[in-house]
Amino acid sequence: MIADLLTFQVLIGILSAGIAHATPYLFAGLGETFGQRSGVLNLGVEGQMLMGAYAAFTVTLFTGSVWFGLLAAMAVGALMGLGMAFISVTLKAEQGISGIGVYLFGLGLSDLLYQKTVGAIKSVDGFQPLFIPGVSDSLNPFVHAIAEIFVNHDALVFIAFALVPISAFVLNRTTLGLKIRAAGQNPQAADTLGVSVVRIRYFTVILGGLLSGVAGASLSIGLIKSFQQNMTAGLGFIAVALVYFGAWRPTGVLLGALVFSMVNALQSWVQVKGIPIPSDIAVMMPYVLTIVALIFAVQRVQQPAALTKIFERGEQ
């Protein structure tokens, strides 16, 4: 029976949605990867995403330009990242709890500002999917399938996927990446070798905030094209989990993001088709899957040795 419903067309739909909806996980997860590789667990991703989503939506609504919206999300996200860096690196606060503080702050402020500046439910045109004449509207079923799955997405989707090899290259093949990894693995030794652990951690946490802001924008002016209170609904926390799942590697995050968003797409298809699995049980599955995945992921690799550890000069 399931085989009857899972037609070629449905399969294309699931793959296409799975790729598009991996975008916010990718942006937030890759940003978080940089932070965690340098030793900082930023749990405020969710709050940063909400602020990014709000900024992108509102600026796009008032200026009519998605690019201004995107810039606003980057700026707001980076600012929130700067705040998190100041709290966790300079003030040396406990990272897990301060992240929850940043989350509550972003959750409240984005809601407050939205109610005060926009108020009503509105939507924007947002980013439009790429259209290649002759490919995107091809009648050839094979070309059509390829176009639906890989081509007919908006710019942010392509940028998110392009960021995976770029992030991997920066982390693994550049001096900057080496410094980031050293700061996360053995900050004391890195410090004696002349690496400014503080500066590196500031850089990665601000970058993480910036990318979280873009992740929020990819929802509010990309996939959903609207803003509502708490619209991320835990997505930012899942992105943090995906970094563990992906063993602190950009390619691992990519795999996690794809698996997670494919399961989500499959799940919404199950709901639409009225297959006798209660929808609430179906939506629960990605979260169960994440826990199971975390069990296996953690056994495979060690986390960065200095993750969540406060760095103080002259202390071992």
Next chain:
Amino acid sequence: MPFKRVQLGIALEALTPFLAVIAALLVGAVMLLALQANPIEAYAALFNGAFGSPNSIADSAVKAVPLLFIALGTCIAFRGGVTNIGGEGQLIMGAIAGTAVGLSIPDGPALLVVPLALLAGFLAGGVWGGLAGLLKAQFRVNEILSTIMLNSIAVYLMNFLLRGPMLDPAQFSSASRIPQTDRLSQAFLLARLVPTRLHLGALIAVALAILVWVLLWRTTIGYRIRAVGHNPDAARYAGIHVSRYIVLAMALSGALGGLGGAVQVFGVTYRMFTDGSAAGFTSSAGFNGIVAALFGQLHPLGAIPAAFFFGALLVGANKLQRIVQVPTALITTLNGLVVIFVVSADLWRRNRARHREMQQLVETKNTTSVPPAASPELTRENP
């Protein structure tokens, strides 16, 4: 002269949570100005809404009850070195279990059914928290992540049960099918304390605060939980079964949240309902309770006034919204700032502790023994 300075320092240290709240309120005042609202008028409305009448004080206390349960659980977990942020899920699981017991024995004697229902809530929350503890102890899964996932799972489980198996029979036949359970039997509802909305659950919570204090500072189990939280390696060398105490701390922490959920149903809502999100049922008590615990310096007795204060903020926020048209989301924002300020002040505490240590070193320079390092209780070097 130096004596005075030390005293001032100790007083300031004890006051850091208050300074954090004052700082948050000041930032809030700037935000209110930016929103073109008069901060003095706004905070007056907030205060008036929270304490203006016996009823509003009682409402603040009612709001404080779930916060106190979560705050107490947070004290146990954080003292035990585990970061339980699964309060939302634990509240929900406890409420589901308590409601299920209450609804399945509608004609039983209240003296038997109500304690049984509260126990069910306690156990359900304990399982939900303990699961995260087990995942950490056995599989090294970060408990922050697992509790967040378990929160979402609890929400969807609640939605599933309230739309199906536990749906109110009256809603079953109606077209709207509002996702809620049947109302509990009148006999099961927790007694009101004074002619206000304040219910017996408040007394239970306060009694538990004392019990948690006894547990943590007057029993071997509590000592071991704190030892594991303070330094797991040292605890292991001392022969403490570390992973067992991690699971225990998480389970106890979750159990208090679960009990809080059941108390909320039997004392306030009389039935379970959902709007699809966690906050629809919990009003984010699972997160705000953590804020209260931090404000109470992770001390169970400090959690009592702290929970009351944050309960009052939430009640006052409604009045704030009515009078100066500032959304209640302002309070969420300020709560976030309080958390940030309280944990950020830890650096200053640590520096002071180090300062004291160095002073001791200098003063005992010529004696043979060096005093052991005095570590501040609140610093959690090994989360």
